[in-house]
Amino acid sequence: MVSRGQKFLERFYIGFVFFLLYAPILILIVCSFNASKARTVWGGFTFNWYVSLAQNEEVMAAVRTSLVLTFSAALIATILGTLACIGMTVMKKNSQSAIMSVTNIPMLNADIVTGIAIMLLFVRFAGLGMMSMLAAHITLGVPYVILNVMPKLKQTNRSAYEAALDLGATPTYAFRKIVLPDIMPGVLSGFLLAFTISLDDFVITYFTKGPGINTISTMIYQQVRRGINPEMYALSTILFLVILVFLWIVNRIQNDEPQAAEAQAKGKVAA
Amino acid sequence: MKRYLKIISLAGVMAALLIALVSCAGDDSASGESAAAGGDNTLVVFNYGDYIDIETLDMFTEETGIKVQYEQYVTPEDMYTKYQSGAIPYDVICTSDYIIEKMIQAGEVQEIDRSGMKYYDNLDPVYLDFCKAFDPENKYAVPYFWGTVGICYNTSMVDEEIDSWDILWDEKYAGQMVMENSMRDAFIVPLKLAGKSINTTEEGELLEAQEKLKEQKRLVMAYMVDESRDAMIAGDAAMAVIYSGDATVAMEYNEDLDYVVPKEGSNIWFDCWFIPDSCKHKSNAEKFIDFMNREDIAAMNFDYVYYGTPNKAVYDELDDETKEDTTIFPDEEALMRCEVYKYLGEETEKFYNRLWKELKAY
Amino acid sequence: MTKRKMLAGPYLVWAAGFIILPLFMILLYGFTSEDGGFTFSNIAAIADPIHLSALGQSIVIAAGSTVISLLVSYPLAYILSKRTSGKTSTVIMMFILPMWINFMLRVLALQMILANTGILNGILGFFGLEPLHILYSRKAILIGMTYDYLPFMILPLYNAMCKIDRDLVDAAADLGAGRFIIFSKVILPLSMPGVISGIIMVFIPSISEFAIADILGGSKILLIGNVIEQEFNLTNNWNLGSGLSLVLMLFIFGSMAVMNKTDADQEGQLLW
Numbered sequence: 001m002v003s004r005g006q007k008f009l010e011r012f013y014i015g016f017v018f019f020l021l022y023a024p025i026l027i028l029i030v031c032s033f034n035a036s037k038a039r040t041v042w043g044g045f046t047f048n049w050y051v052s053l054a055q056n057e058e059v060m061a062a063v064r065t066s067l068v069l070t071f072s073a074a075l076i077a078t079i080l081g082t083l084a085c086i087g088m089t090v091m092k093k094n095s096q097s098a099i100m101s102v103t104n105i106p107m108l109n110a111d112i113v114t115g116i117a118i119m120l121l122f123v124r125f126a127g128l129g130m131m132s133m134l135a136a137h138i139t140l141g142v143p144y145v146i147l148n149v150m151p152k153l154k155q156t157n158r159s160a161y162e163a164a165l166d167l168g169a170t171p172t173y174a175f176r177k178i179v180l181p182d183i184m185p186g187v188l189s190g191f192l193l194a195f196t197i198s199l200d201d202f203v204i205t206y207f208t209k210g211p212g213i214n215t216i217s218t219m220i221y222q223q224v225r226r227g228i229n230p231e232m233y234a235l236s237t238i239l240f241l242v243i244l245v246f247l248w249i250v251n252r253i254q255n256d257e258p259q260a261a262e263a264q265a266k267g268k269v270a271a
Numbered sequence: 272m273k274r275y276l277k278i279i280s281l282a283g284v285m286a287a288l289l290i291a292l293v294s295c296a297g298d299d300s301a302s303g304e305s306a307a308a309g310g311d312n313t314l315v316v317f318n319y320g321d322y323i324d325i326e327t328l329d330m331f332t333e334e335t336g337i338k339v340q341y342e343q344y345v346t347p348e349d350m351y352t353k354y355q356s357g358a359i360p361y362d363v364i365c366t367s368d369y370i371i372e373k374m375i376q377a378g379e380v381q382e383i384d385r386s387g388m389k390y391y392d393n394l395d396p397v398y399l400d401f402c403k404a405f406d407p408e409n410k411y412a413v414p415y416f417w418g419t420v421g422i423c424y425n426t427s428m429v430d431e432e433i434d435s436w437d438i439l440w441d442e443k444y445a446g447q448m449v450m451e452n453s454m455r456d457a458f459i460v461p462l463k464l465a466g467k468s469i470n471t472t473e474e475g476e477l478l479e480a481q482e483k484l485k486e487q488k489r490l491v492m493a494y495m496v497d498e499s500r501d502a503m504i505a506g507d508a509a510m511a512v513i514y515s516g517d518a519t520v521a522m523e524y525n526e527d528l529d530y531v532v533p534k535e536g537s538n539i540w541f542d543c544w545f546i547p548d549s550c551k552h553k554s555n556a557e558k559f560i561d562f563m564n565r566e567d568i569a570a571m572n573f574d575y576v577y578y579g580t581p582n583k584a585v586y587d588e589l590d591d592e593t594k595e596d597t598t599i600f601p602d603e604e605a606l607m608r609c610e611v612y613k614y615l616g617e618e619t620e621k622f623y624n625r626l627w628k629e630l631k632a633y
Numbered sequence: 634m635t636k637r638k639m640l641a642g643p644y645l646v647w648a649a650g651f652i653i654l655p656l657f658m659i660l661l662y663g664f665t666s667e668d669g670g671f672t673f674s675n676i677a678a679i680a681d682p683i684h685l686s687a688l689g690q691s692i693v694i695a696a697g698s699t700v701i702s703l704l705v706s707y708p709l710a711y712i713l714s715k716r717t718s719g720k721t722s723t724v725i726m727m728f729i730l731p732m733w734i735n736f737m738l739r740v741l742a743l744q745m746i747l748a749n750t751g752i753l754n755g756i757l758g759f760f761g762l763e764p765l766h767i768l769y770s771r772k773a774i775l776i777g778m779t780y781d782y783l784p785f786m787i788l789p790l791y792n793a794m795c796k797i798d799r800d801l802v803d804a805a806a807d808l809g810a811g812r813f814i815i816f817s818k819v820i821l822p823l824s825m826p827g828v829i830s831g832i833i834m835v836f837i838p839s840i841s842e843f844a845i846a847d848i849l850g851g852s853k854i855l856l857i858g859n860v861i862e863q864e865f866n867l868t869n870n871w872n873l874g875s876g877l878s879l880v881l882m883l884f885i886f887g888s889m890a891v892m893n894k895t896d897a898d899q900e901g902q903l904l905w
Contacts, residue, residue, distance in 0.1 A: 014712060020780070023746065040507075087642070108881070151827050185795065196733060199733060200732065212342065452852045493768075493769040631855040632683040
């Protein structure tokens with residue numbers, strides 16, 4: 001059904017967009033092997049930044065803080081957001097759109113506004129520390145979860161769920177067996193986007209962090225003034241490669257799964 | 272469904288492994304949770320990013336037993352916003368002269384008790400005199416580093432010898448010049464070119480300066496602060512209004528670069544330590560400031576930061592080549608043409624902000 | 634029914650604490666003057682020509698990057714959804730992965746690509762082509778924003794399209810529908826929820842963006858995000874900054890209300 005020319009074009013297009021997305025990353029990887037500290041000058045090939053990175057306790061502490069903070073923030077945001085979406089589906093249209101509008105506030109406000117507002121809140125009622133950072137990051141992540149889960153829920157086939165109820169399934173069971181698998185990709189992308197947003201954030205983190213705490217992001221921004229330490233490029237490269245390996249493993253698992261193979265076969269037939 | 276569980280648990284394992292991995296690499300307590308105001312023997316230090324040799328902090332803790340919580344910021348405005356919120360009780364802060372003066376006038380700075388300081392005399396009186404412009408009796412601020420504002424230019428792209436600010440209006444270099452992206456620093460250029468003081472509060476003079484800057488805007492490639500250093504190194508720009516510290520770094524990487532403090536004069540800036548009124552450990556803060564003035568510590572920080580040091584004991588020990596580097600240590604004549612910023616008062620500050628916004632929107 | 638409603642409870646409590654309460658603070662600042670009295674002047678300040686033009690620039694650039702991302706992502710998501718069923722999470726990860734590299738580092742890398750003596754011009758020069766002067770212009774800001782927000786458009790689109798039942802497409806084809814009809818009558822309406830999520834996730838955050846304008850635009854173009862940031866940080870006028878933020882919020886809610894209205898008819902049937 002699909003001509004070879006079209007197939008080639010499709011492949012070319014995917015490749016092209018991927019190339020655009022990854023080109024800056026490639027440059028950073030190259031920078032991590034640059035012996036010169038200035039990013040616009042090539043000073044020869046070196047592994048030194050990786051060595052000094054491993055010895056830099058300050059950076060390691062920041063990486064640790066970032067991972068713990070980001071992972072827990074994204075996880076909590078995902079749970080909160082997904083539950084909220086499910087609850088919202090049985091609400092009236094008006095209350096639904098009211099909640100959606102409130103949800104969008106942290107996303108549409110300039111970071112500095114959200115950051116300062118949450119900072120003021122914590123200064124008044126508690127101190128700044130890991131908790132205030134966590135709260136800010138969760139708040140930042142929830143909108144992305146809701147925006148990813150909501151469309152999936154709207155697309156979910158209601159009749160299948162009702163049929164299951166008619167056949168005697170409890171709502172929880174029907175939900176787990178029918179709705180949850182359906183919205184899972186949305187939940188997963190929501191989690192990943194919340195993770196991404198939290199990992200990347202500087203402004204809000206700066207204003208809500210307690211003394212002596214650094215994340216990868218605050219660390220990098222503080223270096224902008226005097227020139228980025230190439231150890232940061234090395235760190236990014238390692239992070240990138242670790243996730244790439246992880247992806248490859250996931251891909252393998254999926255291919256092993258008979259279910260997945262089936263789905264794939266189905267996809268091929270459809271194409 | 273099972274597949275997702277598998278993936279998510281795999282992700283969890285990976286995250287746990289990563290965390291374990293980094294935990295092994297360094298075992299110090301990053302859990303700085305709300306210990307800020309706590310224990311008596313701590314000190315919360317707030318400084319520009321990457322503006323100290325971290326080893327000196329460890330040495331300080333080792334010698335005095337005072338635990339340092341080190342915080343960094345990007346711009347003085349970031350610093351002031353966070354300080355003002357009262358979020359964290361900072362004990363000692365390092366920042367730029369004009370902010371310090373503003374804070375002194377707002378009563379947000381404490382007098383430093385110098386009686387216990389052993390190394391204060393290491394500071395060169397010449398620079399302490401300069402500091403009197405914003406701290407008349409030298410009782411609030413202790414200089415840490417200093418520098419000038421000037422033009423860094425690429426000799427392979429600029430034929431003539433630059434000695435005046437007026438080159439920044441030369442059509443020949445349209446789209447090749449980088450202007451300062453910091454309000455007061457940008458106004459130095461037209462004010463000095465017109466022979467005015469950089470501390471003028473005359474609205475007419477400021478308006479005239481803004482007119483000049485508007486006229487210049489179409490020639491400007493970009494407004495940058497310290498990033499102009501990278502643009503100069505790469506050869507993207509022919510010239511940039513830049514801090515001497517950045518110029519020094521740029522010149523290290525690109526031999527074609529040169530730096531000049533224009534003949535019309537410029538600004539000499541100081542980054543100083545001071546004790547804000549949020550301080551909870553004043554004697555520790557004073558010990559810290561004194562420690563920063565000690566010859567060996569100041570020398571370590573000079574080597575790391577490589578900006579002009581006000582520490583005479585360090586300067587005297589430098590080799591001749593460094594002493595004669597006019598980028599960090601301009602000759603006396605050039606220095607005398609430079610002015611220190613003064614805080615202009617709330618009204619003029621507002622006027623300035625307005626002019627700056629108009630320029631950016633122009 | 635009510636039991637299911639309760640599931641939204643934790644989030645509602647959270648939103649009250651960390652969204653509504655801070656919002657009240659913004660309201661408080663926005664409606665008071667610097668000496669504490671009640672005023673509308675911070676809201677009215679949007680009428681200042683400088684602020685209006687900054688808002689206009691922001692809208693144009695945010696809309697531009699939203700449209701470009703949509704045009705780039707839509708076919709991509711469609712192709713991917715056809716070819717990769719069963720590997721969804723891997724595909725999603727492939728798009729998110731670049732974003733796990735710090736924003737600042739990515740933008741600086743873009744700067745290195747687009748600079749006058751940068752990599753792009755190096756490649757063009759190699760082929761004997763004229764160098765481009767992209768960096769420090771509106772074009773560069775547009776490229777940077779599109780680059781940064783592209784994954785936020787691709788993901789919801791891809792998720793929505795994976796969900797489209799292939800049998801529907803096949804049935805339409807069997808019944809003699811041409812490609813265009815299939816697209817406009819089947820694929821487009823069914824992918825609409827994804828399109829809307831994507832537009833929201835790209836347009837809304839990009840309208841208050843300022844860091845990209847500073848780094849890639851050379852700080853020559855004043856966006857509303859820059860104005861707000863400077864009011865908070867540089868001039869320390871939190872009142873004006875809050876007032877302008879409120880106006881921005883109102884504007885966005887207004888445009889979303891319009892979008893919700895157009896979306897309302899389909900939603901009725903699709904709602905689970």
